[in-house]
Amino acid sequence: MRQLPASLGMRVDEIDTPALVVELDAFERNLQRMTQAVAGRVRVRTHAKTHKCAEIARRQIALGAVGVCCQKVSEAEAMVAGGIGDVLVSNEVVGAAKLARLATLALRARIGVCADDAGNVAALEAACAAAGARLDVYVEVDVGAKRCGVAPGAAVLALARCIVGCRHLRFAGLQAYHGAAQHLRSMAERRAAIERAAVAVRDSKARLEAAGIDCPRVTGAGSGSFAFEIESGAFDEVQPGSYIFMDADYGRNEWAEPLPRFDQSLFVLATVMSRPTADRAVLDAGLKASSVDSGLPLVWQRPGLACVRLSDEHCVLSVAPEAAAPVLGEKLLLVPGHCDPTVNLYDHYVGIRAGRVEALWPIEARGAIY
Amino acid sequence: MRQLPASLGMRVDEIDTPALVVELDAFERNLQRMTQAVAGRVRVRTHAKTHKCAEIARRQIALGAVGVCCQKVSEAEAMVAGGIGDVLVSNEVVGAAKLARLATLALRARIGVCADDAGNVAALEAACAAAGARLDVYVEVDVGAKRCGVAPGAAVLALARCIVGCRHLRFAGLQAYHGAAQHLRSMAERRAAIERAAVAVRDSKARLEAAGIDCPRVTGAGSGSFAFEIESGAFDEVQPGSYIFMDADYGRNEWAEPLPRFDQSLFVLATVMSRPTADRAVLDAGLKASSVDSGLPLVWQRPGLACVRLSDEHCVLSVAPEAAAPVLGEKLLLVPGHCDPTVNLYDHYVGIRAGRVEALWPIEARGAIY
Secondary structure: OOOOOOOOOOEHHHOOOOEEEEEHHHHHHHHHHHHHHHOOOOEEEEEHHHHOOHHHHHHHHHOOOOEEEEOOHHHHHHHHHOOOOEEEEEEEOOOHHHHHHHHHHOOOOEEEEEEOOHHHHHHHHHHHHHHOOOEEEEEEEOOOOOOOOEOOOHHHHHHHHHHHOOOOEEEEEEEOOOHHHOOOOOHHHHHHHHHHHHHHHHHHHHHHHHOOOOOOOEEEOOOOOHHHHHHHOOOOEEOOOHHHOOOHHHHOOOOOOOOOOOOOOEEEEEEEEEEEEOOEEEEOOOOOOOOOOOOOOEEOOOOOEEEEEEEOOEEEEEEOOOOOOOOOOOEEEEEOOOHHHHHOOOOEEEEEEOOEEEEEEEOOOOOOOO | OOOOOOOOOOEHHHOOOOEEEEEHHHHHHHHHHHHHHHOOOOEEEEEHHHHOOHHHHHHHHHOOOOEEEEOOHHHHHHHHHOOOOEEEEEEEOOOHHHHHHHHHHOOOOEEEEEEOOHHHHHHHHHHHHHHOOOEEEEEEEOOOOOOOOEOOOHHHHHHHHHHHOOOOEEEEEEEOOOHHHOOOOOHHHHHHHHHHHHHHHHHHHHHHHHOOOOOOEEEEOOOOOHHHHHHHOOOOEEOOOHHHOOOHHHHOOOOOOOOOOOOOOEEEEEEEEEEEEOOEEEEOOOOOOOOOOOOOOEEOOOOOEEEEEEEOOEEEEEEOOOOOOOOOOOEEEEEOOOHHHHHOOOOEEEEEEOOEEEEEEEOOOOOOOO
């Protein structure tokens, strides 16, 4: 482990850069706003793929979350090692070695997983039988994301029957996450997408009921849509992740009632490393410091400065004539384009409050993509 | 450290995924081709920002490289810890804490750094005086990349004079890397860009000579252009990095004499985790497994399969009607869009030859962005 980017009590301008900074006041407001917005109407299972950090998971659970979601077995292993007792791998897990690890993990914590294939269900059963473990298995339904998942309706019933027939698996319900809906820009588009998802969920549940199969739970939803899933009445549990941090891409969404307005709390702190011309400044945070899959980072609260391109270790800024000129060595905050893959580039969060470093949290599941 | 993705001797289809795989035959051919192409005409200082791995650096040095380039102090620290005795930080380093680390490192190895600002040169001198160290300092010249660096000519002379006047700094020459030229698609465009860079270098060297300042070395060039820098006669040292691996974006370049044709040796091994429809397959390697800043990954040697989008942990493939259908659990190789930031997502390389795992190399400088 290389040296930490900061030490407790340090001023923000003393933090080594690039650093992944969390403004703790904003972060804590976001946690509270989610609790208030859900208001106990459904269960909250926060998504740990965003933060990959057991400390943050523990804080979410302290505020009422029933546990976390993960996307990978290794991510779930990191969360269980960090004391989280209830983890849903909200994804398919394929391959004997991974399934053996998943089953072993289910001996130490309540573990759920998704399935969209009968052969995979048989492999899950075999892994659990070998480990003497039991897994919660959700049928993933494609409610519009066009990624994984079976089609709503008859295919859901067929796969649920497979699971119900397995001695070591518990049929836990439906995973119905509409990822593509999260970044539809207008509230109206997102509401309409989730209404269609809810129709698909209700149809699938009706098939299960008609066949006498109990559907204990429908889980899904993200930060950009969860209020619509709750209002639909078709969901029992929501899986928001990004609300704790936000990012430039979520910032481009329309936010209005019934969704709360979350604050930007996650930043990349960067240093001005070159001022080659009056209209150009270069920061020390490039593609290895900020993910650009959803667009370039934004400069925080410095009018007239804009990121124009990133290379591996550089961010080139344009400096407008009227802008306060950035000075060599000055530190600026960037809002990452997409929070989740940006977090995955770092080993620590530097938590700041009132201009000082208050916390250093390890990102235990950084790189946990297995 | 979490478990390794593979063990020695394992078959490729047993490697846990996503994994960063190096096809060792192709990798070794690339190393040889660079040595042959340069043919001793200039020094080779390979760029370690691509691989971040001391084992690879040692192999490059065994084939004649004089040392490596790094972009960050923490990357240089990792290379020196791995036994590399000559490192050029081909970048500006700003801030007292970083400069103190750089100066301390210069007590253990030959260390160079770039500068494009007189105040930064003064800070370098102060850091070296405090540590009792000496640094090689290169003036970075903007030869067309429009990133860092002073303008060619008078500004180079002025900054070189600053360096020459510092007791603890050695003026080592010019850093003249044209990053933007590397991905100009046609040979003609790249040749023309490097011809312009060479003019800028010659003009700057002439100014230094006229002022009686010796310019020991001009260093620069990348995998996409190095033969042009050599042919220009204006460069003493080249800094290729990506040639060892290649990527989808370099693959879109025109490659012809005098540049050798390098082979794709770096891959992301991924598993088919879902087959929801006949025309769609989903792999377990998303944005946290393959950087998309330079475009989506390509599917290797599987006609009719194409990556259509990535999310955090998924790669959605289109499956053409005539394609051999990918089977759930099957492992496919992806060519990453951009090698450097993809490497930075992993802790290990899995070296394979003839279908078996032959090597596991730690990526010591993964995340070394400080």
